[in-house]
Structure formats: structure tokens, C-alpha cells
Amino acid sequence: MWSTLVLGLFVLAARHLAGQGGAGALTLVARDGRRSIPIAIVNNREYVALDDLAATFQLAVREESGALTVSYRGRTIVLTPNQALASVAGRLISLPAPTARAGGRWVVPVEFISRALAPIHDSRLDLRAASRLLVVGDLRVPRLTMRYEPVGTGARLTVDATPQTASVVAQESGRMSIRFEADALDVVIPPVQAQGTTAIVQAIRAADPATLAIELGPRFAGFRASTQTVDASTRLVVELLANAATETAAPPPAPPPAGELPTFGGPTATIRTIVIDAGHGGEDEGTKGANGTMEKDVTLAVARRLRAVLENRLGARVVLTREDDRSVPLDERTAAANNNKADVFLSLHANGSIRPATSGASIYVAAFTDADRSAAALAPARVPIFGGGSRDIELVPWNLAQIRHVDRSTELARILEHELETRVPLGARPIEQAPFRVLESANMPAALIEMGYLTNDDQERQLAGAAFQVAFVQAVADAIVRFRDVLSAGSGADR
Structure with a gap:
């Protein structure tokens, strides 16, 4: 070629x-x-x-x-x-x-x-x-998110590789290398402020398509490397140890005042991370059309397209709950959004019906009963604070985390409806509420989109085709951009 x-x-x-x-x-x-x-x-x-x-x-x-x-x-x-x-x-x-x-x-x-x-x-x-x-082509090009930070007298380099990617860390003379099992790396390397004779690391750079090189400073004495799986990513943590002869003890940081503890799960003002759930996968084929089109294949294809468009338009970090044809439990899908601190969670599906004529896309938000809302408003729990004393904190059951985001999720659904209605067929009731487990535990604005009906012959052809998928993805991307603007403005969505 x-x-x-x-x-x-x-x-x-x-x-x-x-x-x-x-x-x-x-x-x-x-x-x-x-x-x-x-x-x-x-x-x-x-x-x-x-x-x-x-x-x-x-x-x-x-x-x-x-x-x-x-x-x-x-x-x-x-x-x-x-x-x-x-x-x-x-x-x-x-x-x-x-x-x-x-x-x-x-x-x-x-x-x-x-x-x-x-x-x-x-x-x-x-x-x-x-x-x-x-x-x-189908190459292994993981996205690397890197953080380099001082820790005590040493430093720590954290590298998250998505999807999961094995790596080998080695040291020779004044350089350390991290080689990934990949064809290339998608990485923006953070700057390192080298400090002459007091530096542990002088620079980090790409040595070849699949290797990172770390130029070591005079204070470097050794390293410890460990890996763990975090949802769809592999996290590599390299602890860089300082030479004891040049170490200077740093005073421990003072604990923050009790009144400045962070608030978890509150509304976000922008969109930095988006998690897209490609419904079904592996042995779970989902709905299957008369011509053999499987829901699990459609959702993964659309999720991949949507990730590329969102990364281009928003510059956001986009995580897929699955990168290939494998089974992912429902709770792990939501956990991927929560653990990645997603600002938006979208679950993609294709519908089915016993009536072949039924067609059109629908957008779902989580539904909760009054009893659920009461359970989510439990009395605060008293926990000890580092340095002495205690504090009341709010505890919300895991399966009810979405309750505090329902209004924002509904806002997102309305914007999605507005962007989709001129580009893809919508159902008779475009926005609905349902107690979907994959939404209930999401600690951020979340929606589930049924893109159409595979049991409808015309829609099966549409859902499997590039033209429909491109139109759908563009509409969803436009909706996310509008939703970001709504969050930044702190106001409701205007139709």
C-alpha cells in the first residue's frame, strides 16, 4: 500500500x-x-x-x-x-x-x-x-495518561494504559525504559522540572514507538514498579527512590481544616471524562435482527465512532466499558464510570419488539420510587478525622447514587432528543424513565439510548450501516457539547 x-x-x-x-x-x-x-x-x-x-x-x-x-x-x-x-x-x-x-x-x-x-x-x-x-487499521495503540509528582523525598510516575496493556520496566546506566506490548503509544508526556544536582528525573521522552525513556538525575537511587488493573486500564506505578546522602527531610503537611473537606459526587462545571458503555458483549448478543445483525456488534461499532468524535471535538478523555467482544457485568460497567470520575455516562443499546413495525430511538433516564428517595436521604454517619475529632458525612447507598443527578440526567436527555430528532428516527415517546440497574448506580449525569429496533427490517439495515451510525454519533456529540455549555453556564437547557 x-x-x-x-x-x-x-x-x-x-x-x-x-x-x-x-x-x-x-x-x-x-x-x-x-x-x-x-x-x-x-x-x-x-x-x-x-x-x-x-x-x-x-x-x-x-x-x-x-x-x-x-x-x-x-x-x-x-x-x-x-x-x-x-x-x-x-x-x-x-x-x-x-x-x-x-x-x-x-x-x-x-x-x-x-x-x-x-x-x-x-x-x-x-x-x-x-x-x-x-x-x-487494527493496531494496538493504547492511550497513556501520565502523572509525575514528588512524593516525600522521592517521586512517583503513574501511567494508566487504556485498554489494558502489559509493560516491562528496566534500568541501565542513567536511563530507565518502559516498554509496552503495543504497536505505538498515544501519549502526551508531562513536563518534568529538572533541578540540576537535586533532580531524580531529568526528562521523560518517547524512545521508539512503544517505549518511554526516563532520563535519571543524580539523586536517583532505585525504583519499585507495580501494576494493577483499574477497570479497562492497566495502571503502572513506578516509585522513584532518592539517594539517601542528599535527602532532606520535609515536614509533614498539615491536615486540612475540617470545614474544607471535599464534597464528592456534586455537579461538575465542565466535561473532562466521558464513559461510553457498549451494551452487551461476549456470549450476551443482545437483540438479533432477522438478517443476523447483533446488538453487541452495533453498540461497539457506534461506541468506537463516538469516542473518536468526542475526543476530537471536546479534547475529553473517553473511556469505553469494553474495547472488544467480551462480557462485562452490569455493575462493572457503572463502576467504570464511577472509578474514572466520569462527568457523563452513556449506555448504548439497540431495541427489540414482538411487533416488527415498531421503530425509533428512545432515551432513558433512571426511575426511582419515593421509598428509594427516602433511603438515599439517610442520617449522616460520624467518622473520625485525621488529627483528632470527628465529622458527619453523607452516605448514599451505591445503588441509589444516581438520585442526586436525576435532574441533570433529564436535562441531558432533553438535549439528546433535540439533537437526534432531525437526524435519526425517534420513537413515539423519545424520553422515558426506567429502573435500569446500569443507570441507578451512576454518580454523574447518565442516560441510556436505544438507538432503534433491530427487529424492524429497515432499522436493522440502518443500524448496521455507516451512514446511520455517523449521523447518530454526530447528533450525540453535538448534544454533549451543548450539555457542557449548560454545565458551564449553570443554567437549564434551552430548546
């Missing part, structure tokens, strides 16, 4: 675009290696040249009648210059910025790759905007 000619085009394109407000490059990772696609800044937004994409992904680009037609194996994308819209296989989608002309070349916003190109291309295209990474 990647010929010498294509590589030559990459080099020429990189040189040509370098003078057009260049802003670095998008790193493409494929089975046969890594490539760079130059990025240009046009009107303060990141763009890529359409001819670069054509050379890379075997596209044909034709300009006629005031429009650009991008073709790939009989599938087409139609772009109109100076408009932030694209027709993808006959479906209209929005782009964050219009197609433009720069330096004599047509350029499109980087998000064109995930929103327009990915739905029609044979290879899986996974755009990781935050790290400027484009993964082509």
Missing part, C-alpha cells in the same frame, strides 16, 4: 506546506510504519491538504461545478468550498470549519478525517487529536 512513490509525495507535500503557516504534523501509524501528514494553520484552525490525504489513502479528487468530489472505491464525499458541510455517501455532516484554499491547494480541517473519510474508508481510521496521532 505504501509505495516509494507515495513516500515521495509525502516529502514533497511536507516541503510545500511548510511555508503555509505550518504547525507541525499529524503522525500516521500503520501496520508498515509511521508517516507524517503536514498540518497548516488557516484562520487559527488546523488543516491538512486534500492532496496529501488523496496520496495517502488512495483517493480521487475532482473539482467541478463549484464543488470538490472525493472518491474512494465508488464511495463519495462532496465538499463545497467555503462551507463547513460535507455530503458523505449521501448523508450531510458538519465540519468544524469550511473547506478552504491555501497556497494554491485545497485544505480541509483535520476533523475531516474522522467525520467524513473514516465512514467510507475500508481501513479503520482513528484520529487522536490531542496527541496528533492517526491510527490506520
Whole structure:
């Protein structure tokens, strides 16, 4: 696929675009290696040249009648210059910025790759905007979240790899390496403030596609590494020990005043983490259509698309409750949202009915009885405080955690309805309440979406097709953006 000619085009394109407000490059990772696609800044937004994409992904680009037609194996994308819209296989989608002309070349916003190109291309295209990474095909490219922090006289490096990924930590001379069982790494490395002769770590950098290198400082004396599984992630903790000869004892921090204890589970003002639950999986196929389309496959495909779009648009951390075809207990799905401190939890499903004509999407929020609400308002428990004394804290039963978020969840459901109603068929009652266990324990705004009915022949074809999935994902992403704005403003949703 990647010929010498294509590589030559990459080099020429990189040189040509370098003078057009260049802003670095998008790193493409494929089975046969890594490539760079130059990025240009046009009107303060990141763009890529359409001819670069054509050379890379075997596209044909034709300009006629005031429009650009991008073709790939009989599938087409139609772009109109100076408009932030694209027709993808006959479906209209929005782009964050219009197609433009720069330096004599047509350029499109980087998000064109995930929103327009990915739905029609044979290879899986996974755009990781935050790290400027484009993964082509089914590669193992875990997302790494890194934290480096001083601890006493030493330091600690914590690396969360999602999905679960094994790693090996080794040390030789003045360097430590962490090698992951992966094809590449999706990581933004945090800065390390080296302090000369008092530093334990001088720098952290990527040594090769699957290895992190840690340059050690003069105070480094040794390390301890441990791993644990945290939901869908593997957490690696490396304790970096300081040389005893240069250690200086630090006074213990004073305990915080009792009146400043944090409040857990309160409303969030923004959206940093989103957990998407792809319903069913493994032996649990869910609903199955007459043509063999299984709910578990539809939910996973849509969840993957939704993750890519949300990461691109919000820059948020998006966690899936499952990355592949496996069974995940209901409580573990909700626990993934709670343990990752999600700001929004969405559970995706496809419905079924004994009446084949029944169709349309529905949005569910958790339902609670008056008895449930009374149980959630239990008397506070008295617990001791470090340093002496005690304090009353509020205890809410695990299975009733959603009660305090019902209003926000209902707000989210209304926004979802508003965004979905013009793009996908909705049921007669688009918003409903139900005592779904997967929602009841969610300690954040949460909703369950039945995307349609697999028992309806027309909807089975829609749910299995890229066009419907893209339209659905765009609607949900737009809803999450609106919901974020509502949270930031601290006001109700306006229809």
C-alpha cells in the first residue's frame, strides 16, 4: 500500500506546506510504519491538504461545478468550498470549519478525517487529536495518561494504559525504559522540572514507538514498579527512590481544616471524562435482527465512532466499558464510570419488539420510587478525622447514587432528543424513565439510548450501516457539547 512513490509525495507535500503557516504534523501509524501528514494553520484552525490525504489513502479528487468530489472505491464525499458541510455517501455532516484554499491547494480541517473519510474508508481510521496521532487499521495503540509528582523525598510516575496493556520496566546506566506490548503509544508526556544536582528525573521522552525513556538525575537511587488493573486500564506505578546522602527531610503537611473537606459526587462545571458503555458483549448478543445483525456488534461499532468524535471535538478523555467482544457485568460497567470520575455516562443499546413495525430511538433516564428517595436521604454517619475529632458525612447507598443527578440526567436527555430528532428516527415517546440497574448506580449525569429496533427490517439495515451510525454519533456529540455549555453556564437547557 505504501509505495516509494507515495513516500515521495509525502516529502514533497511536507516541503510545500511548510511555508503555509505550518504547525507541525499529524503522525500516521500503520501496520508498515509511521508517516507524517503536514498540518497548516488557516484562520487559527488546523488543516491538512486534500492532496496529501488523496496520496495517502488512495483517493480521487475532482473539482467541478463549484464543488470538490472525493472518491474512494465508488464511495463519495462532496465538499463545497467555503462551507463547513460535507455530503458523505449521501448523508450531510458538519465540519468544524469550511473547506478552504491555501497556497494554491485545497485544505480541509483535520476533523475531516474522522467525520467524513473514516465512514467510507475500508481501513479503520482513528484520529487522536490531542496527541496528533492517526491510527490506520487494527493496531494496538493504547492511550497513556501520565502523572509525575514528588512524593516525600522521592517521586512517583503513574501511567494508566487504556485498554489494558502489559509493560516491562528496566534500568541501565542513567536511563530507565518502559516498554509496552503495543504497536505505538498515544501519549502526551508531562513536563518534568529538572533541578540540576537535586533532580531524580531529568526528562521523560518517547524512545521508539512503544517505549518511554526516563532520563535519571543524580539523586536517583532505585525504583519499585507495580501494576494493577483499574477497570479497562492497566495502571503502572513506578516509585522513584532518592539517594539517601542528599535527602532532606520535609515536614509533614498539615491536615486540612475540617470545614474544607471535599464534597464528592456534586455537579461538575465542565466535561473532562466521558464513559461510553457498549451494551452487551461476549456470549450476551443482545437483540438479533432477522438478517443476523447483533446488538453487541452495533453498540461497539457506534461506541468506537463516538469516542473518536468526542475526543476530537471536546479534547475529553473517553473511556469505553469494553474495547472488544467480551462480557462485562452490569455493575462493572457503572463502576467504570464511577472509578474514572466520569462527568457523563452513556449506555448504548439497540431495541427489540414482538411487533416488527415498531421503530425509533428512545432515551432513558433512571426511575426511582419515593421509598428509594427516602433511603438515599439517610442520617449522616460520624467518622473520625485525621488529627483528632470527628465529622458527619453523607452516605448514599451505591445503588441509589444516581438520585442526586436525576435532574441533570433529564436535562441531558432533553438535549439528546433535540439533537437526534432531525437526524435519526425517534420513537413515539423519545424520553422515558426506567429502573435500569446500569443507570441507578451512576454518580454523574447518565442516560441510556436505544438507538432503534433491530427487529424492524429497515432499522436493522440502518443500524448496521455507516451512514446511520455517523449521523447518530454526530447528533450525540453535538448534544454533549451543548450539555457542557449548560454545565458551564449553570443554567437549564434551552430548546
